[in-house]
Amino acid sequence: xxxxxxxxxxxxxxxxxxxxxxxxxxxxxxxxxxxxxxxxxxxxxxxxxxxxxxxxxxxxxxxxxxxxxxxxxxxxxxxxxxxxxxxxxxxxxxxxxxxxxxxxxxxxxxxxxxxxxxxxxxxxxxxxxxxxxxxxxxxxxxxxxxxxxxxxxxxxxxxxxxxxxxxxxxxxxxxxxxxxxxxxxxxxxxxxxxxxxxxxxxxxxxxxxxxxxxxxxxxxxxxxxxxxxxxxxxxxxxxxxxxxxxxxxxxxxxxxxxxxxxxxxxxxxxxxxxxxxxxxxxxxxxxxxxxxxxxxxxxxxxxxxxxxxxxxxxxxxxxxxxxxxxxxxxxxxxxxxxxxxxxxxxxxxxxxxxxxxxxxxxxxxxxxxxxxxxxxxxxxxxxxxx
Numbered sequence: 001x002x003x004x005x006x007x008x009x010x011x012x013x014x015x016x017x018x019x020x021x022x023x024x025x026x027x028x029x030x031x032x033x034x035x036x037x038x039x040x041x042x043x044x045x046x047x048x049x050x051x052x053x054x055x056x057x058x059x060x061x062x063x064x065x066x067x068x069x070x071x072x073x074x075x076x077x078x079x080x081x082x083x084x085x086x087x088x089x090x091x092x093x094x095x096x097x098x099x100x101x102x103x104x105x106x107x108x109x110x111x112x113x114x115x116x117x118x119x120x121x122x123x124x125x126x127x128x129x130x131x132x133x134x135x136x137x138x139x140x141x142x143x144x145x146x147x148x149x150x151x152x153x154x155x156x157x158x159x160x161x162x163x164x165x166x167x168x169x170x171x172x173x174x175x176x177x178x179x180x181x182x183x184x185x186x187x188x189x190x191x192x193x194x195x196x197x198x199x200x201x202x203x204x205x206x207x208x209x210x211x212x213x214x215x216x217x218x219x220x221x222x223x224x225x226x227x228x229x230x231x232x233x234x235x236x237x238x239x240x241x242x243x244x245x246x247x248x249x250x251x252x253x254x255x256x257x258x259x260x261x262x263x264x265x266x267x268x269x270x271x272x273x274x275x276x277x278x279x280x281x282x283x284x285x286x287x288x289x290x291x292x293x294x295x296x297x298x299x300x301x302x303x304x305x306x307x308x309x310x311x312x313x314x315x316x317x318x319x320x321x322x323x324x325x326x327x328x329x330x331x332x333x334x335x336x337x338x339x340x341x342x343x344x345x346x347x348x349x350x351x352x353x354x355x356x357x358x359x360x361x362x363x364x365x366x367x368x369x370x371x372x373x374x375x376x377x378x379x380x381x382x383x384x385x386x
Contacts, residue, residue: 186336197232318352
């Protein structure tokens with residue numbers, strides 16, 4: 001007579017399996033009686049979870065083989081640490097993610113053979129600062145120390161590579177003097193401290209114009225592109241960021257502004273504190289975790305993926321339900337490439353990849369979704385639907 005395990009016995013081993021406590025014998029037992037489990041009332045939830053975990057484990061084993069890594073290095077319990085170290089954390093939607101992991105070696109090789117050229121990520125900071133007198137300071141080649149003196153204000157490069165403005169104590173400036181920090185495409189993120197102690201991170205393909213010293217009863221800067229601000233608190237001098245008719249007003253807070261000219265809308269995301277957005281006659285106040293989209297009107301969303309918004313500052317691409325054009329605009333700024341589309345790529349993608357990988361690695365993984373394929377010609381990337 002064929003042995004049939006009891007429901008209690010099955011339930012016990014399923015729970016051990018889900019809690020990562022199952023022995024090799026337990027897993028062998030589950031594999032043997034997996035079909036029998038489907039007929040057991042009351043075990044459907046545990047069975048579903050076990051099936052998902054079984055698929056997940058198999059996929060990580062396949063990924064380990066694909067990346068020539070020992071399986072234990074990317075087991076589910078350690079996968080995020082391993083993937084960060086491997087600089088390839090990409091999930092292009094759940095179905096596409098598992099599709100990618102289950103491709104055989106021959107299919108993977110076809111994709112890899114299609115992209116034979118490569119483009120490296122930015123290796124240096126190519127930012128420049130344009131002074132009031134028109135002089136240009138190149139930050140990548142500048143030595144640590146004083147870069148320029150403008151009246152009583154020094155522009156200095158610190159030992160950690162950051163840029164700062166330092167004012168001599170006891171001195172005052174009575175007239176606003178502006179500088180412009182420009183961070184071109186294909187440049188690492190630049191980090192600058194303004195004279196009031198506020199910090200600004202500037203993404204590739206962005207610029208900010210600001211006074212070397214804030215005087216009067218306000219602090220106002222203007223940007224193009226994307227910048228993240230940590231504003232030094234000063235209730236007597238509101239801090240304002242402007243882009244065209246849009247203005248963000250704060251007292252002391254952390255927020256991100258995405259205002260690239262090639263994006264359809266301006267997006268302001270608040271991480272900490274409070275900000276007020278103004279555009280023409282419209283005004284909205286944001287709370288932490290909210291994002292305002294500014295076009296002809298101001299709309300506010302509270303379900304924004306803040307991690308995706310801030311990924312650029314943390315050295316990653318992270319996509320959350322976006323189309324291929326949005327992904328490629330980010331790639332174009334970072335890698336300083338031109339993008340040509342030959343046909344429409346349908347659907348949206350979610351996931352991410354470290355920004356210190358070559359462009360081919362990003363494109364390889366995107367191709368594995370079976371929705372898109374790429375060709376690199378010099379510094380041009382051709383995008384076609386699959």
